[in-house]
Amino acid sequence: xxxxxxxxxxxxxxxxxxxxxxxxxxxxxxxxxxxxxxxxxxxxxxxxxxxxxxxxxxxxxxxxxxxxxxxxxxxxxxxxxxxxxxxxxxxxxxxxxxxxxxxxxxxxxxxxxxxxxxxxxxxxxxxxxxxxxxxxxxxxxxxxxxxxxxxxxxxxxxxxxxxxxxxxxxxxxxxxxxxxxxxxxxxxxxxxxxxxxxxxxxxxxxxxxxxxxxxxxxxxxxxxxxxxxxxxxxxxxxxxxxx
Amino acid sequence: xxxxxxxxxxxxxxxxxxxxxxxxxxxxxxxxxxxxxxxxxxxxxxxxxxxxxxxxxxxxxxxxxxxxxxxxxxxxxxxxxxxxxxxxxxxxxxxxxxxxxxxxxxxxxxxxxxxxxxxxxxxxxxxxxxxxxxxxxxxxxxxxxxxxxxxxxxxxxxxxxxxxxxxxxxxxxxxxxxxxxxxxxxxxxxxxxxxxxxxxxxxxxxxxxxxxxxxxxxxxxxxxxxxxxxxxxxxxxxxxxxx
DNA sequence: GAGTGGTCTAGACCACTAG
DNA sequence: TAGTGGTCTAGACCACTCT
Numbered sequence: 001x002x003x004x005x006x007x008x009x010x011x012x013x014x015x016x017x018x019x020x021x022x023x024x025x026x027x028x029x030x031x032x033x034x035x036x037x038x039x040x041x042x043x044x045x046x047x048x049x050x051x052x053x054x055x056x057x058x059x060x061x062x063x064x065x066x067x068x069x070x071x072x073x074x075x076x077x078x079x080x081x082x083x084x085x086x087x088x089x090x091x092x093x094x095x096x097x098x099x100x101x102x103x104x105x106x107x108x109x110x111x112x113x114x115x116x117x118x119x120x121x122x123x124x125x126x127x128x129x130x131x132x133x134x135x136x137x138x139x140x141x142x143x144x145x146x147x148x149x150x151x152x153x154x155x156x157x158x159x160x161x162x163x164x165x166x167x168x169x170x171x172x173x174x175x176x177x178x179x180x181x182x183x184x185x186x187x188x189x190x191x192x193x194x195x196x197x198x199x200x201x202x203x204x205x206x207x208x209x210x211x212x213x214x215x216x217x218x219x220x221x222x223x224x225x226x227x228x229x230x231x232x233x234x235x236x237x238x239x240x241x242x243x
Numbered sequence: 244x245x246x247x248x249x250x251x252x253x254x255x256x257x258x259x260x261x262x263x264x265x266x267x268x269x270x271x272x273x274x275x276x277x278x279x280x281x282x283x284x285x286x287x288x289x290x291x292x293x294x295x296x297x298x299x300x301x302x303x304x305x306x307x308x309x310x311x312x313x314x315x316x317x318x319x320x321x322x323x324x325x326x327x328x329x330x331x332x333x334x335x336x337x338x339x340x341x342x343x344x345x346x347x348x349x350x351x352x353x354x355x356x357x358x359x360x361x362x363x364x365x366x367x368x369x370x371x372x373x374x375x376x377x378x379x380x381x382x383x384x385x386x387x388x389x390x391x392x393x394x395x396x397x398x399x400x401x402x403x404x405x406x407x408x409x410x411x412x413x414x415x416x417x418x419x420x421x422x423x424x425x426x427x428x429x430x431x432x433x434x435x436x437x438x439x440x441x442x443x444x445x446x447x448x449x450x451x452x453x454x455x456x457x458x459x460x461x462x463x464x465x466x467x468x469x470x471x472x473x474x475x476x477x478x479x480x481x482x483x484x485x486x
Numbered sequence: 487g488a489g490t491g492g493t494c495t496a497g498a499c500c501a502c503t504a505g
Numbered sequence: 506t507a508g509t510g511g512t513c514t515a516g517a518c519c520a521c522t523c524t
Contacts, residue, residue, distance in 0.1 A: 011493060037509055048495045053510085066426075068461060069510050070502035077463070085328035085431065088484035183309075186482045188328065189475035190433035190452035207450045209433035218311060220320070232432035239429045241331035254512060280490055291514045296491085312491050313521035492520070501511070 012047050016055035021064055024075055031077035035065065038073075062087075063240045084211075085239045088184045091137065091145055091228070092168035101140050106164050107200075108134035111153060118150045121214060121225040129153050131160050133169070136200060143201045144234035148227045155223050173215075173224065181223065184215040188237075193229065201231050209237065255290050259298035264307055267318055274320035278308065281316075305330075306483040327454075328482045331427045334380065334388055334471070335411035344383050349407050350443075351377035354396060361393045364457065364468040372396050374403050376412070379443060386444050387477035391470045398466050416458075416467065424466065427458045431480075436472065444474050452480065 010018075023029040035041065038056070042049040056073055059065045063083070067073040082094055095102045112132050114122065122130070130150045137145040149169055153160060156176035164172070174180055193201070193208040201208065208229045215224040230237065253261075266272040278284065281299070285292040299316055302308045306326070310316040325337055338345045355375045357365065365373070373393045380388040392412055396403060399419035407415070417423055436444070436451040444451065451472045458467040473480065 013493080039509085050496090051494060054493085056510095066463075067510070068503085070504080070508080072509060085429075085482050086484070088486040181486050183483065183485045186328075186484065188431055188452065188480040188482075190450045190473075191475075192435075192448045192450040205435045207433045207435040209431065209452070220309075230433075232434075237431040239328050239431075240426065241329070241429065242426045243331040243424050256512080282490085293515090294513060297512085299491095310491070311522085313489080313523080315490060488523090490520100490522080493518085495517080496515100498514080499512085501509100503507105503509080505506090505508105 013051050013054040013058065016041075016045060016047065016052065017058045020055065020059060024064055029075050031075055033075045035073045035075070060242065082235065082237055083239070085186065085188070085237055086241075088181070088186075088215075090168050090170040091147070093170065095137075095139065102144075103138045103141070104165055105136045105138070106133070107136055108132065109160070109164065111160050114150065114152075118225060122150065122152060122222050131156070133164065135164060139234055142231075142234050144231050146197060146201055146229040150225045151223065155217075155221075169224075170215075177217070177223070179217060181215050182218045182220075184213055187212045197229055201229060203231060204233070256294050256297040256301065259284075259288060259290065259295065260301045263298065263302060267307055272318050274318055276318045278316045278318070303485065325478065325480055326482065328429065328431070328480055329484075331424070331429075331458075333411050333413040334390070336413065338380070338382065345387075346381045346384070347408055348379045348381070349376070350379055351375065352403070352407065354403050357393065357395075361468060365393065365395060365465050374399070376407065378407060382477055385474075385477050387474050389440060389444055389472040393468045395466065398460075412467075413458075420460070420466070422460060424458050425461045425463075427456055430455045440472055444472060446474060447476070 020029070020035070029035070035056075036044065038049050038052050041052045045052070056065065056067055060067055063076055065073050066076050082098065083089070084091065084094055089097070092104070110132055111129050113127055114130050118130065119128075122128075130152050133147070133149040133151075135147045135149075136143055137147065139145075151159060151169075151173065156173050159172055159176045162172045170181060189210050189212075190207060191210055193203055193206045197203070197208060198206050209232045211226075211228040211230065213224075213226040213228060214222050215226075217223050263272070263278070272278070278299075279287065281292050281295050284295045288295070299308065299310055303310055306319055308316050309319050325341065326332070327334065327337055332340070335347070353375055354372050356370055357373050361373065362371075365371075373395050376390070376392040376394075378390045378392075379386055380390065382388075394402060394412075394416065399416050402415055402419045405415045413424060432453050432455075433450060434453055436446055436449045440446070440451060441449050452475045454469075454471040454473065456467075456469040456471060457465050458469075460466050
């Protein structure tokens with residue numbers, strides 16, 4: 001009767017929020033429904049109110065619930081599509097999270113010496129070797145995302161041996177670095193696609209959303225640079241923002 | 244000597260983080276510099292460590308500092324340009340925050356009956372009157388953002404009387420609603436601008452970044468719909484994301 | 487091992503919402 | 506006024522980093 005609901009592998013607040021996410025996904029909690037108040041949740045789950053608050057704060061950030069002062073916490077009814085402007089998940093992780101049917105084609109994979117522009121982005125010494133990747137992502141068999149990546153191989157030794165058809169880049173990088181990616185910057189712009197991009201993405205016209213991305217390690221050193229082109233009719237980029 | 248550093252108008256954690264932001268802006272804290280540890284900050288500022296942690300967590304989210312487990316908290320050296328994909332600030336507020344030199348031209352302002360598409364976006368009854376706004380924002384005298392807004396006037400009585408040359412839309416809405424905007428959704432896409440948009444924004448080519456935005460009140464009712472076109476060479480949209 | 491942040495607790499009091 | 510979340514505290518113990 002007085003058994004702890006959670007184990008010791010993850011912080012309680014993560015386990016609590018995961019458990020609530022599951023309840024939402026499984027329909028045990030429905031849209032607009034009010035959760036128990038914080039004191040009750042704390043009692044039920046046998047953790048302190050502070051821990052419950054931290055869980056709810058996470059769920060708020062991620063758009064699962066909305067908390068209103070004086071009223072309570074409610075399940076959100078508008079789950080957003082792709083939070084790549086809000087969270088540093090890779091496109092692959094994002095598509096998995098959304099449960100999309102997708103496929104990756106590796107168009108080019110080779111080790112090259114960086115040219116001047118990439119050089120600059122990666123703040124690297126002369127003649128550094130980088131892995132150059134060109135990949136196409138299809139969502140529901142429709143070409144939707146074209147990705148170019150540059151990764152210095154001295155930071156990710158052996159990364160050139162991966163077949164990226166079934167493994168994501170972030171996963172491969174974190175394995176070969178022996179360290180997690182710390183953070184990243186994404187910059188969004190619109191431009192006219194050249195003939196090649198237009199053809200590969202099968203664009204209805206030549207406007208394309210471009211995302212420039214840089215990833216950094218714990219020491220704030222750049223470890224990856226990307227240019228990503230998206231067909232925004234196939235793949236929505238959305239932010240759900242609290243004011 | 245034992246005076247409290249902060250007053251009672253705002254929560255301590257906000258005052259603490261504002262004060263640290265100021266130190267960064269004024270150069271008292273420089274890029275890469277390590278802040279005092281949490282226990283010391285708590286002692287110096289006469290608040291509890293929990294309050295300090297909440298402040299630092301805010302500063303982390305907003306990209307001012309970076310906290311590393313076991314090492315400390317450091318001033319970030321890459322302050323991002325525009326966080327409109329990460330925070331629900333209006334474009335006006337964002338430009339003010341960045342200290343940009345900008346100007347607003349109201350191209351159209353009239354009260355109309357909504358047509359079917361806007362109808363749908365705003366989930367409104369037939370014949371509802373909305374304020375229709377078309378505005379152009381110039382940054383450093385360069386046309387950079389073209390905004391179209393639809394706001395139901397029964398929600399914001401009197402909003403049609405504002406002159407939007409020197410007042411922002413969010414500000415006017417919150418004044419006339421007598422309530423704060425609660426949250427919003429922004430969706431990013433790229434498209435080919437028509438001749439008119441191309442001309443007004445003085446685009447070098449016809450690709451333009453489009454943001455569809457909906458704002459909601461506390462009851463999750465839509466209170467505004469926008470379509471915003473940006474020249475991304477003049478106005479950067481960037482997200483700084485922790486992994 | 488010393489220093490630092492990360493998690494968690496138990497309790498107090500304040501501020502907002504709604505009947 | 507009762508119910509709910511928001512802020513703040515003081516203290517304990519754990520996990521990571523560096524030397």
